[in-house]
Amino acid sequence: MTTDVLSTATQPVPLPPELTEDAVPPRRPRWSRVFGHMRKSKLAIPGGAIVLVFIILAILAPWIAPHDPYRNDLMMMLQPPSWTHPFGTDELGRDILSRVLYGGQLSILEGLFSVGLAMSVGVPVGMISGYVGGRTDTVIMRLIDIMLAFPGVLLAIVIVSILGPSLVNAMIAVAVYTIPIFARLARGSTLSVKEEPYIEACRAAGMGHFRILAKHIFPNIANTLWVMAALRVALAILTASSLSFLGLGAQAPSPEWGAMLANGRNYMLIAPHVVIFPGAAIVLLVLGINLFQDGLRLALDPKMAER
Amino acid sequence: MATFFARRLLQVIPVIIGVSIAVFLMLHLIPGDPARLVAGMDATAADLENVRRALGLDQPLPIQYFNFVARAIFGDFGESFRTGRAVLDEIGFRYWNTMLLGCAAIVFGTVLGVLTGIITAVYRDSWIDSSVLAVSLLGISIPPFFLGILLMLVFSVWLGWLPLTGMESWRHVILPAATLGIPNAAIISRITRSSLVEVLNQDYVRTARAKGLSELVVIGRHAVRNGMIPVVTVAGLQMGYLLGGAVVTETVFAWPGIGRLIVQSISARDFPVVQASVLLLALTFVIINLVTDLLYRLLDPRIKLK
Numbered sequence: 001m002t003t004d005v006l007s008t009a010t011q012p013v014p015l016p017p018e019l020t021e022d023a024v025p026p027r028r029p030r031w032s033r034v035f036g037h038m039r040k041s042k043l044a045i046p047g048g049a050i051v052l053v054f055i056i057l058a059i060l061a062p063w064i065a066p067h068d069p070y071r072n073d074l075m076m077m078l079q080p081p082s083w084t085h086p087f088g089t090d091e092l093g094r095d096i097l098s099r100v101l102y103g104g105q106l107s108i109l110e111g112l113f114s115v116g117l118a119m120s121v122g123v124p125v126g127m128i129s130g131y132v133g134g135r136t137d138t139v140i141m142r143l144i145d146i147m148l149a150f151p152g153v154l155l156a157i158v159i160v161s162i163l164g165p166s167l168v169n170a171m172i173a174v175a176v177y178t179i180p181i182f183a184r185l186a187r188g189s190t191l192s193v194k195e196e197p198y199i200e201a202c203r204a205a206g207m208g209h210f211r212i213l214a215k216h217i218f219p220n221i222a223n224t225l226w227v228m229a230a231l232r233v234a235l236a237i238l239t240a241s242s243l244s245f246l247g248l249g250a251q252a253p254s255p256e257w258g259a260m261l262a263n264g265r266n267y268m269l270i271a272p273h274v275v276i277f278p279g280a281a282i283v284l285l286v287l288g289i290n291l292f293q294d295g296l297r298l299a300l301d302p303k304m305a306e307r
Numbered sequence: 308m309a310t311f312f313a314r315r316l317l318q319v320i321p322v323i324i325g326v327s328i329a330v331f332l333m334l335h336l337i338p339g340d341p342a343r344l345v346a347g348m349d350a351t352a353a354d355l356e357n358v359r360r361a362l363g364l365d366q367p368l369p370i371q372y373f374n375f376v377a378r379a380i381f382g383d384f385g386e387s388f389r390t391g392r393a394v395l396d397e398i399g400f401r402y403w404n405t406m407l408l409g410c411a412a413i414v415f416g417t418v419l420g421v422l423t424g425i426i427t428a429v430y431r432d433s434w435i436d437s438s439v440l441a442v443s444l445l446g447i448s449i450p451p452f453f454l455g456i457l458l459m460l461v462f463s464v465w466l467g468w469l470p471l472t473g474m475e476s477w478r479h480v481i482l483p484a485a486t487l488g489i490p491n492a493a494i495i496s497r498i499t500r501s502s503l504v505e506v507l508n509q510d511y512v513r514t515a516r517a518k519g520l521s522e523l524v525v526i527g528r529h530a531v532r533n534g535m536i537p538v539v540t541v542a543g544l545q546m547g548y549l550l551g552g553a554v555v556t557e558t559v560f561a562w563p564g565i566g567r568l569i570v571q572s573i574s575a576r577d578f579p580v581v582q583a584s585v586l587l588l589a590l591t592f593v594i595i596n597l598v599t600d601l602l603y604r605l606l607d608p609r610i611k612l613k
Contacts, residue, residue: 143325149592150551151550151551151591152550153554154550154554154569154585238450242555246558258452268460272460272464279450282449
């Protein structure tokens with residue numbers, strides 16, 4: 001029986017005309033299929049739209065900001081919103097709308113840079129840990145457990161206290177604190193894929209371990225990772241701006257939203273707009289990402305979405 | 308059960324050792340000489356040598372670590388660079404203040420979360436469900452410092468119902484506990500809802516309905532009890548994250564807790580206090596996770612004891 005199958009399989013079988021290459025119906029591009037699935041979530045499209053608007057505003061900030069975000073004007077201190085200053089001015093007379101627009105660049109950078117860095121370390125480590133198994137796996141997972149033993153943002157705070165406060169160090173700290181999450185997820189997904197017949201087939205075909213990991217395991221676990229990445233971008237923005245708020249991230253003249261709130265807090269009794277506009281900007285951006293993430297989950301990770 | 312308990316305890320030991328090594332190394336990872344940090348910038352070479360000897364910094368790292376642990380076990384974390392008082396005296400009462408805030412927040416978050424979770428599960432796919440979903444999405448999207456400031460503006464400044472900062476009376480606890488508890492309530496509410504929806508589709512719930520029990524008894528006695536098991540785990544894990552979140556909330560509300568102490572000590576480069584506080588919080592977190600895990604197994608005997 002098996003010999004039959006093998007012998008016919010090695011024969012070049014002429015394809016029926018409808019299955020030759022030209023006749024294959026054009027497959028919808030991948031992004032189009034993902035978008036189609038995403039529309040199942042009512043919230044993903046408005047969420048994505050919010051994120052897109054923030055990205056466009058952040059890129060265009062130098063052209064559309066009505067004022068210089070760093071220029072002090074002590075005659076115009078703590079002015080309430082008006083036509084010349086739609087979001088009012090802060091304690092040094094700087095235009096809050098311009099600062100919020102420039103701050104968008106920093107927040108988007110915080111989210112993308114921290115999560116990108118965390119993934120580029122955590123994913124390979126987790127995949128290797130799951131793929132190799134044995135003692136390597138045990139040692140790596142123990143290290144991950146230790147990183148996870150620091151509650152919440154505390155690990156990020158410890159790292160900033162070692163590196164010294166600055167926006168770049170805060171982003172590195174958020175990345176380090178996010179690494180164990182990606183390492184765990186990548187390890188778990190690798191474990192579940194590793195025993196699949198197609199991986200065994202790769203190994204039987206004599207493929208190298210690196211190639212199997214990069215070309216065959218990674219594409220199969222990538223969807224889960226992207227869904228987590230979207231969630232973590234939202235959390236990274238919250239954490240990095242919290243560090244800035246605590247004085248451990250972006251420093252004084254920087255229009256980082258968390259730092260703006262930290263300064264504005266002292267004036268909130270007489271000029272609440274100083275805290276409300278940058279605060280609302282963070283909420284709206286993070287909410288947009290969270291909504292978008294919900295749709296991404298439905299589109300990329302249907303198994304997870306059933307729960 | 309006993310073997311599981313013992314194994315789980317054994318698993319915690321390497322984590323605790325690892326955390327203590329990480330906290331110990333903190334002082335050595337900071338750029339610059341730790342002795343100069345203690346002695347000050349204008350110290351002479353002889354002063355530095357004295358400080359190095361006094362703190363044992365002239366000994367090899369493993370011995371320094373061993374001494375650090377030996378002293379830490381007896382509660383000796385050295386003296387604060389800033390105040391010169393014993394570190395444990397600086398931390399002690401602040402730790403309990405943080406625990407008080409954390410417990411108030413977990414009670415607030417769990418009560419609010421479970422209640423809204425039950426309501427949304429019972430009236431699922433109604434307008435109540437979607438509005439609670441919208442509010443809980445806002446709850447997880449708002450940074451804690453902004454939530455705290457907003458609550459202060461509304462309840463202290465505009466309405467004048469609650470005090471702004473400090474911790475003189477029980478009324479001072481409400482706003483910080485709400486700030487910490489609201490994001491928590493959002494998560495617990497979603498978990499309660501999905502767990503309860505699953506339970507409501509079970510046969511025994513249908514049986515309870517079929518034998519003519521009132522809806523209140525069906526939900527209150529049969530569904531909620533079984534639906535609460537995942538909620539306990541999540542609430543326990545959230546308690547740990549509250550300890551981290553406390554750093555921001557305590558700073559906003561000038562709450563004299565350990566989180567605010569950490570931030571102040573970092574700015575003052577008072578590292579013995581940072582080390583001891585971080586170690587204490589991490590140990591608390593490990594213990595809470597352990598207890599949650601054990602509680603979970605006790606509550607649900609169906610879970611396989613691996």
